[in-house]
Amino acid sequence: MGLEHQVLHERRSRVRYNWGFLFAIWCALLWAFSHQGIGMLVGQDSFLGIPIADRNPFFAGVVTSILITFGVALTCFIWMSVSGLLSEFWRVVRRFNRINLTYLVCAVVGGSVAAVSFTVANMLDTTFAVAMVMFYPAIGALIANLWYREKVSRRVITGMAVIVVGCVCLYLSDALPATAHNFEIISLLGAIVGLGWGVESALAARAMDFTDARVGITVRFVYEALIWVVVIVVTGVLFSQQLPILGSIAATFQDTRSVIFLLVSALCLGFNYFSWYQSFLFCGVSRALAVSDVSGFITVTLSMALMVKDPSFTAVLACLLMVFGVFLVYCGPSEQLGVLRKVNLQRLENPLRLRQQMPTLSLKMAVLQAVASMGGAWDTEIYKALRKGFLAQVPTWKLKKNLQQALIELEAAGLIVAVEDAIDDGHLYKEGALLARYQLTMFGHQRMLQMSWLEI
16 A cells, blocks of 8 residues: 555544534533433423323333424435435345344334433433433443444543543433432432443444444434334323323424424434434444433523523533543544454455355445455445445436445444556546555454355
8 A cells, every 4th residue: 555545544544533523512412402302391291181280200201202203203314305315225124134123222212212211301400310311321331342343442431431520420410309209219220321322323333234323323313213003002002090191292393382392303313313323433443322312411501591590510520521531532642533343354365156146235234245245345446336226216326426435434343345447537536536456354254144144
């Protein structure tokens, strides 16, 4: 690899890494804004048609979760369709395999803890509902490191520790005086929510080895929406008097302010989840979760600006600690610019035999198939293979853009590795862009065997 090519390769890795942090920052901002909307929503007497004094926090949390889930699912579906990924979405959902199962588990885990989080928002407030889970990057990083060996340096661990300390300070300052006799139960709920979102992040990053983030988040929320439909039907048949979910939803939509707050929160959460998932692919689960933790600081700031609520000095100090922890994570060692995982990157030079009539579900899968079957391929060769296959009808500019992103994500995950580089003369991406010849790694070979894509 020449010096010029090496500089371009390192620059592309740096751009990818920084984009991951930008997505994580957007996640934090949108998370904070969405919960301010939810806070204003649940603070109304008209919400659910039930006065605050008579409102059951658990029931209100469940109904809030149902309303938000349907809004987010619709937002993600529209965004994915506009991005030209609708056909890929249908190919993924119509075959139930490990990828689908993983997204279903994400829907069950994430949907459950979201309902718990909204319950806490109804019991106390949304500021604390967000802040109580600020320790979850440590959970996600631990699972990602133990399960698929994501790189977690000492500096990242130190940053995580600072974030957890900030979270504990926030608990002690905000929870003790506000929760009184409910402190134990609310702390338990906070621990459950943090654990759940840590688990979902690690699961989602694993599933997105083979799918686009926009497709993945849409599949996840469509599954969650279907689960809530089942809950609504069952409760309507068995507990219609005790849990009037449909009546409460109808009452909510009769109030204009509630509808506005719901729309804003759903839009913010939809793009928040997309940013969250996309950041895992660009900078890794541990770093993405750590950066998204600035949502605690942003939420406290917004609560001061929008809700005229003065946080305690300890709460502000705790949030500053979290921001410092994020800074430590971001300014980590240079190894984070390469492959995000400690996996076997030994390359396979010989073509591999694919299973007959193997379903091609996504662009990433098609890229892996092309690289594996040819024993290595340039961007241009992969593009031609995709043009001859199931992506022949995709617009040229869209296929080129999605192909470039898929290759970057697959290389960051350690599934493929660049063995040669060249400069694009403008025939594929744009003049001066970096082209590469990719080969499958031993880790990529292992993952394809797990998915039963190769003949043994």
